[in-house]
Amino acid sequence: MKQPKIIVVGGGLAGLMATIRVAESGVPVDLFSIVPVKRSHSVCAQGGINAAKNQKGEGDTTAKHFDDTIYGGDFLANQPLVKRMCEAAPGIIDLLDRMGVMFNRTPEGLLDYRRFGGTLYHRTAFAGATTGQQLLYALDEQVRRHESEGKVKKYEGFTFLSAVLDDAGVCRGICAMDLRSMEVKTFAADAVIFCTGGVGAIFGRSTNSVVCTGSAQSALFQQGVDYANGEFIQVHPTAIPGEDKLRLMSESARGEGGRVWVPRNPLDKRPAKTIPEADRFYFLEEWYPKYGNLVPRDIATRAIHRIVFQEKLGLAGQQAVYLDVSHIPRETLDRKLEGILEIYEKFLGVDPREEPMKVFPGMHYTMGGMWVNAEDQATNVPGIYAAGECEYQYHGANRLGANSLMSCIFGGGLAGPAALKYAKNLEKGADSTDSSVFSREQKKQEAKNQELISREGSENLMVIWRELGDTMTEHVTVTRINKNLEKADAKLVELAERFGRVNLSDRTMWSNQTLNFARELGNMLLLARVIALGALARNESRGAHYKPEFPERDDANWLKTTRAKYVNGEIKLTYEQVDISQIPPRARRYDAAK
Amino acid sequence: MTEQKQVIVRIKRQASPKEAARWEEFSLSWRPSMNVIICLRDIAENPVTRGGKKTTPVSYDSNCLEEICGSCAMLINGKARMACSALVDALEQPIRIEPLSKFPLVRDLAVDRQFMFESLKRVKAWIPIDGTYDLGEGPRVSPEIQEAGYPLSNCISCGSCLEVCPQVNENSKFVGAAIISQVRLFNMHPTGAMHAKERLTALMEPGGIQDCANAQNCVKACPKGIPLTESIAEVNRAAWKQALLGWFVK
Numbered sequence: 001m002k003q004p005k006i007i008v009v010g011g012g013l014a015g016l017m018a019t020i021r022v023a024e025s026g027v028p029v030d031l032f033s034i035v036p037v038k039r040s041h042s043v044c045a046q047g048g049i050n051a052a053k054n055q056k057g058e059g060d061t062t063a064k065h066f067d068d069t070i071y072g073g074d075f076l077a078n079q080p081l082v083k084r085m086c087e088a089a090p091g092i093i094d095l096l097d098r099m100g101v102m103f104n105r106t107p108e109g110l111l112d113y114r115r116f117g118g119t120l121y122h123r124t125a126f127a128g129a130t131t132g133q134q135l136l137y138a139l140d141e142q143v144r145r146h147e148s149e150g151k152v153k154k155y156e157g158f159t160f161l162s163a164v165l166d167d168a169g170v171c172r173g174i175c176a177m178d179l180r181s182m183e184v185k186t187f188a189a190d191a192v193i194f195c196t197g198g199v200g201a202i203f204g205r206s207t208n209s210v211v212c213t214g215s216a217q218s219a220l221f222q223q224g225v226d227y228a229n230g231e232f233i234q235v236h237p238t239a240i241p242g243e244d245k246l247r248l249m250s251e252s253a254r255g256e257g258g259r260v261w262v263p264r265n266p267l268d269k270r271p272a273k274t275i276p277e278a279d280r281f282y283f284l285e286e287w288y289p290k291y292g293n294l295v296p297r298d299i300a301t302r303a304i305h306r307i308v309f310q311e312k313l314g315l316a317g318q319q320a321v322y323l324d325v326s327h328i329p330r331e332t333l334d335r336k337l338e339g340i341l342e343i344y345e346k347f348l349g350v351d352p353r354e355e356p357m358k359v360f361p362g363m364h365y366t367m368g369g370m371w372v373n374a375e376d377q378a379t380n381v382p383g384i385y386a387a388g389e390c391e392y393q394y395h396g397a398n399r400l401g402a403n404s405l406m407s408c409i410f411g412g413g414l415a416g417p418a419a420l421k422y423a424k425n426l427e428k429g430a431d432s433t434d435s436s437v438f439s440r441e442q443k444k445q446e447a448k449n450q451e452l453i454s455r456e457g458s459e460n461l462m463v464i465w466r467e468l469g470d471t472m473t474e475h476v477t478v479t480r481i482n483k484n485l486e487k488a489d490a491k492l493v494e495l496a497e498r499f500g501r502v503n504l505s506d507r508t509m510w511s512n513q514t515l516n517f518a519r520e521l522g523n524m525l526l527l528a529r530v531i532a533l534g535a536l537a538r539n540e541s542r543g544a545h546y547k548p549e550f551p552e553r554d555d556a557n558w559l560k561t562t563r564a565k566y567v568n569g570e571i572k573l574t575y576e577q578v579d580i581s582q583i584p585p586r587a588r589r590y591d592a593a594k
Numbered sequence: 595m596t597e598q599k600q601v602i603v604r605i606k607r608q609a610s611p612k613e614a615a616r617w618e619e620f621s622l623s624w625r626p627s628m629n630v631i632i633c634l635r636d637i638a639e640n641p642v643t644r645g646g647k648k649t650t651p652v653s654y655d656s657n658c659l660e661e662i663c664g665s666c667a668m669l670i671n672g673k674a675r676m677a678c679s680a681l682v683d684a685l686e687q688p689i690r691i692e693p694l695s696k697f698p699l700v701r702d703l704a705v706d707r708q709f710m711f712e713s714l715k716r717v718k719a720w721i722p723i724d725g726t727y728d729l730g731e732g733p734r735v736s737p738e739i740q741e742a743g744y745p746l747s748n749c750i751s752c753g754s755c756l757e758v759c760p761q762v763n764e765n766s767k768f769v770g771a772a773i774i775s776q777v778r779l780f781n782m783h784p785t786g787a788m789h790a791k792e793r794l795t796a797l798m799e800p801g802g803i804q805d806c807a808n809a810q811n812c813v814k815a816c817p818k819g820i821p822l823t824e825s826i827a828e829v830n831r832a833a834w835k836q837a838l839l840g841w842f843v844k
Contacts, residue, residue, distance in 0.1 A: 024725055035655075036711060038751055039663040097732030100721035100783045102744040109734030128744055133662055137747060141720035148715045180700060209657045243625065244632050244678070245659045335741070339748075343660050346679050347627070413726070462639035505641045506650040510610045511701035513653050514638070 003027065004423035005430065006416075007174055007189035009160045009216060011037025013132070013405060014388025014412035015195030016139035021416030023146040027423075030187060031143070032155045032176055034211045038140045041197050041209035042408065045132020046340055047116060047252030048124035049096075049405040051089035055106075055113050060121040062086045069403060070583050071594060072118040072296050073367070073396020074543035074553060076229065076561070078374050078579040081393055085410045092409050093125055099138040103127050104336065114336070115255045118296040118400040120593070129250055129339035135405055155187075159516060160216045161448075163192065163223050163384060164441045171383030172430040175441045177449075179516060182509045184445045186438040188430040190423035193377075193385040193415045194220065195408075199366050202524045202531070203477065204469015206363035207239055207248040217370055217390050218523035221530065225379045227564045228392040229368035230527070231534030234399055234544050235477050237300035238323050239362030240344060246362030247347060249323055250340050251401040253357075254293040256332065258325040260284050260300070261356075262313045272322060272356045283307055288590050295590045298398045298544040301361040305478050308360075315358060324356035363477055365404065367395040367544065368534070371563055374579060376418035377411055385419045387411035392561075397543025452518050457501025461518055464495050464502065468521075468528060471495075476532050480547045485536040489529060496525045530571055534562045537573055555585055599624035602644070602688040603633050605652055611699050619644040619688065630670060630677035630691065631656055634703075654703035661817060664750030667757070668693055668703050674757040676817050694757045707753045713769040714751075717796045719776040721785050733784040746779040746825065748818045755812035755822060767801030771812035774803055775825035781832065794833045803830050 004027055008019045011033035022029045033040065052065040066086040070079060097103060097111065103125055104112040113122040127134035146152045157179045164173040164186055173188040196216035200208025221227045238253070238260070239246040254260070261280045268275060284303055285292040295303075304321055308314035315321060325333060325341070330353050333341060344352045369391040370379055377385045377393075387408070394407040423429070475481075475488040499522060506514040540554035541547050560575040601622045608615040621644045622636045638651035656666040659678040666677040669692040671685060682689070697705040723729075735743075749772050756762045756770040777793045780786035797803045806826055813822040 020726060035657050035663070035665065036707075036751075038711070039657050039665050041658065041663075043662050043750075044658050044660065091728050094728070094731045095723075095726055098721070098723050098729065098785070100732075100780070100786060102740055102747045103735075104744075105735055105737045105740045107737060109736050127747075130662065130748065133750075134744075134747060138721075141714075142723070144711070144715055145718070145720045145722065148718075209663065210659070211657055242627060244629065244635065247660050339662075346661065347629075347681075349681075460639065462635070505638075505648075508609065508650065511653050511704060514651050 002431065004190045004420065005030070005188065006419055006423060007032065007187060007192045008195065009174065009192060010195035010197060010388070010390070012040035012042040012195060012197055012388060013136055013139060013408035014415070015193070016136070016143050017409045017412030018193045018195060018387060018416040018419070019152060020139065020142050020146065021413055022420055023143070023151040025417070025420060026151070027420055029152050030155060030189065031152055032158045032160060032174070034157070034159050034179065036156045037143065037154065038137065040136060041212050042136040042405075043133040044207065044209060044248065045405055046129045046248060046250035047255065048114065048126035048131045048402045049093065049135065050116065050123050050400070050402040051093040051125060051406065052086065052121070052123055053090050053093060053111070053113065055110060056122040058121050060123055062089065064121065065089065065123060067583060068119045069400055070396065071588055072400040073398050074588050075396065075559065075580065075585040076232070076542060076578060077394060077396030079582040080579060081374055083582055085394060085407060088410055089406050092406065096135060096138055099142060101127055101134050101138045114252060115294060116401045117251050117254070117294045117300070118291070120291070124252070124255065124402045126252065126336070129252055129337045132405060135409070160196070160219070161445045161519070162219050162441060163381070164438055165223060165381070166433055166437045169224065169381065171381055172433045172437060175445050177445070177516070180511050182449070182512055182515065184442055184449065186442050188433065188438065190426055190429045191383045191385060191419035193387060193419050194370065194390055195386070195388040195412060196390045198389045199527060200363060201520070202468065202528045203363040203472045204466060205242070205244070205246050205473070207236060207246050213520040213524055214527045215520040215523040218527035220370065220384065221564070221566050222526065223381070224566065225381050225384055226371035227368070227527075227530050228371040229534070229562050230366070230530040230564060231538055231562060232367035232397050232544050233363065233477060233531065234297055234365035234367060235301045235361045236364035237297055237304055237361050238359040239364070240347065240357070241360055241362070242347065247343055248364065249344065249357060249359050251297070253323060253325055253337060253340065256325070256336055257328050258293065258323055260293055260304070260321055260323055262307055262315060262321050266313050266317065273326065281313065290593050291590045296398055296400060298546070299590055301478055302546060304361055319360050320358040321360070322356035323359045325352060326354055326356055361478065363473065365389065365399055367397065367399055368392045368531070377415035378418060378422070383422065385415045387415040397545060449515060453504055453507050453515060455502055455504065457503050459498045459502045461502055461504070461514065461521055464499055465521055468492070468495055468525060472528055472531070476535055478546065480535050480545065482536060482547070482549060485532055489532045489536065492525060492529050492532060499525055530564045533571055533573060534564065538562065553588070559585065601628065601633060601682055604688045604690050605702070606692040607652070607702050608699055610701055618649060624682070628682040630680040630682070630689070631659060631666065633682065633689070634677070652703060653701040662750060664752040667752040667754055669695070669757070674754040674815050676752065679817070694753055696757050696762050697753060707751065710751050710753060710756070710770070710772065713773045714776065716769065717773055717777050717793045718789065719773070719780055721780065721783060722789060735784060739782060743779055743782050745820055746775050749775060749820055750818060752817060754815040754817060758811040758815040760809050760811070761805050761807050766805060768805040769801055771822040771826060774806070774829050775820060775822050778825040778829050790832070791836060794829070794836050797829065798833055798837060803833055806830070
């Protein structure tokens with residue numbers, strides 16, 4: 001075989017890292033992204049990235065990072081790969097540092113570290129409160145360097161439609177659409193790495209960016225890539241509600257000393273700043289004295305829901321609590337948190353250095369994703385690899401804050417060389433695949449566009465999307481009740497049926513964003529069912545998955561990975577054992593030290 | 595019941611680069627905390643003009659909706675700014691929305707800003723690391739350097755600084771303030787400084803720093819508050835110093 005060819009789909013942290021690893025070994029990469037890669041959703045990550053560097057002399061170790069991650073994930077993650085990630089983390093920080101990331105520094109010129117949820121150590125390196133942006137830019141710059149040397153070819157403004165599979169079910173490339181000309185084209189590759197991010201749009205409003213629809217994952221699922229632990233959805237405790245999106249207020253606000261509270265008397269009309277300490281209810285600190293405001297996200301989110309919906313202590317009867325940093329010196333806030341405080345100030349017109357912020361939990365992250373093996377990010381379809389938020393491997397039932405940036409870079413760094421090794425070992429590469437394999441996939445996708453654009457129904461895409469988001473947010477986020485999940489699934493079936501009768505308000509073939517969104521929405525409706533059905537089946541409470549009817553974790557019956565398959569047009573849930581070879585499961589509690 | 599408050603929006607539409615531009619006006623239901631993105635989404639849901647004419651949803655670029663991805667820059671009431679942070683209540687109505695004018699138009703409000711990414715290549719805006727394998731820690735960086743560099747590295751490539759610059763026009767290749775500021779950032783980093791000369795040389799070529807005419811519009815338009823004029827002054831000094839030294843050595 002001649003030189004192998006690798007495609008990477010998605011230009012966030014995972015995709016860029018995979019690209020760099022392949023390109024630096026001298027093999028060309030085609031990089032596909034809906035948006036210019038510098039505008040990927042990774043830029044929204046705020047607080048930091050975890051690595052047990054023990055820079056503060058607290059006795060932190062990679063073993064402790066590993067234990068915190070497994071415990072925080074309620075023992076659902078397969079352990080060996082998580083262990084490898086935690087061990088690799090300090091080296092990854094060094095690499096990012098060498099790439100020139102403007103991390104905050106100590107007076108000695110070393111990296112500064114702060115605290116984050118679910119740990120008692122200062123383990124989180126950070127660049128202000130825009131760490132994701134800074135890391136993405138560093139990788140973007142490295143990819144641009146490889147691009148200028150001809151090793152990377154970018155296809156920005158292209159959306160992935162489907163994998164090209166040969167008769168033996170082996171991936172030989174992708175089918176993608178140029179979002180300007182709306183042309184559908186196929187691209188050959190010996191291996192494809194998917195780094196297509198989160199699924200926020202399935203929940204209507206979330207902290208995710210517009211492109212985070214899960215459409216690529218759903219398309220691949222329908223082509224035979226299994227989807228694991230879909231029911232594990234992280235709801236971040238502190239977001240600013242908005243009609244277009246829920247804007248994240250990073251956990252780092254609490255890592256730097258921010259406190260969550262409500263007035264003890266819900267009728268208290270005094271301005272927040274004038275309410276004396278004794279009349280404030282710091283409920284996280286009272287309920288979880290050891291971790292306080294830095295309990296993991298699932299715990300903090302449920303506590304806020306309890307305060308608002310059961311204790312009826314929401315601010316002025318509304319769905320909001322205070323996140324307060326106004327007691328922290330202004331100089332510290334500006335040096336360490338400016339990015340997020342600016343967001344609050346710009347979008348709400350209130351200075352959080354002076355007034356406590358009003359926040360409420362919002363859909364944030366999917367722990368579940370495409371099934372990948374325990375060694376090297378390979379999915380169950382030969383030639384297809386996955387890394388980053390779109391796969392399921394690292395976070396179990398709940399992700400710890402500042403672990404996602406690490407899992408993206410580690411996973412992407414693993415997937416690149418793995419895909420390359422696979423491609424080099426192929427007896428017959430994509431170059432010897434019959435051209436009919438490509439042309440039939442192209443025709444299929446063109447026909448799909450044509451069918452969509454000529455539908456003559458009365459349904460509106462935006463209305464179906466809103467109903468999808470409302471259904472998922474109400475029934476498939478923080479509290480899950482079986483009869484409601486059944487209702488939600490019935491609703492999803494109804495929406496899919498109505499989707500068959502949509503009428504596209506734009507039928508032109510130049511930069512038609514409506515057609516693209518229609519394709520995404522069709523895929524979202526199916527992936528939503530994978531999430532809802534997984535939640536319905538899992539009769540226990542574990543990490544972010546909470547069922548009042550089954551309030552305890554049930555290791556005897558449910559210490560297993562959900563592995564959804566798509567068989568003859570039906571979603572089929574199967575289960576497999578979790579690898580707990582390193583740390584035996586134990587009860588998870590945050591009111592005392594572990 | 596009082597009548598529902600309305601928001602009047604006028605949008606410059608253009609179906610493709612080859613077709614003529616036209617204006618369309620929309621009347622939308624006002625809600626609290628409405629921004630320009632919400633207006634565009636309302637139109638997508640019901641693409642009917644104020645005059646009752648059916649039209650298509652508006653094409654535009656957007657992604658993060660929290661002013662950090664740089665996608666949704668457009669002209670709003672004549673000012674280059676991000677649509678996501680443009681709150682309706684703070685805007686004079688009718689709100690006029692147009693695409694950025696200094697970049698090739700794609701459709702409606704969507705433009706092609708590839709020029710900025712190509713310019714980043716031109717000035718080698720990266721730290722040339724030896725490889726991603728384990729080579730130990732990076733160089734020590736003083737808090738002073740970090741505090742000066744971090745704001746520069748906040749550039750979201752939105753293009754606002756190019757849009758407002760009188761030197762950026764059809765006849766010029768001027769790279770613009772954002773790129774010059776990136777040169778300052780990389781030349782400030784201990785490893786980046788080893789290759790400062792290459793970047794300065796690139797900026798001495800046509801379209802480089804000498805094309806700046808000191809209008810200082812860029813710094814006022816930057817949504818991230820980057821000290822662009824300070825960057826231009828500093829890079830200018832360094833570039834001239836390098837050029838003069840080169841001269842004397844000859």
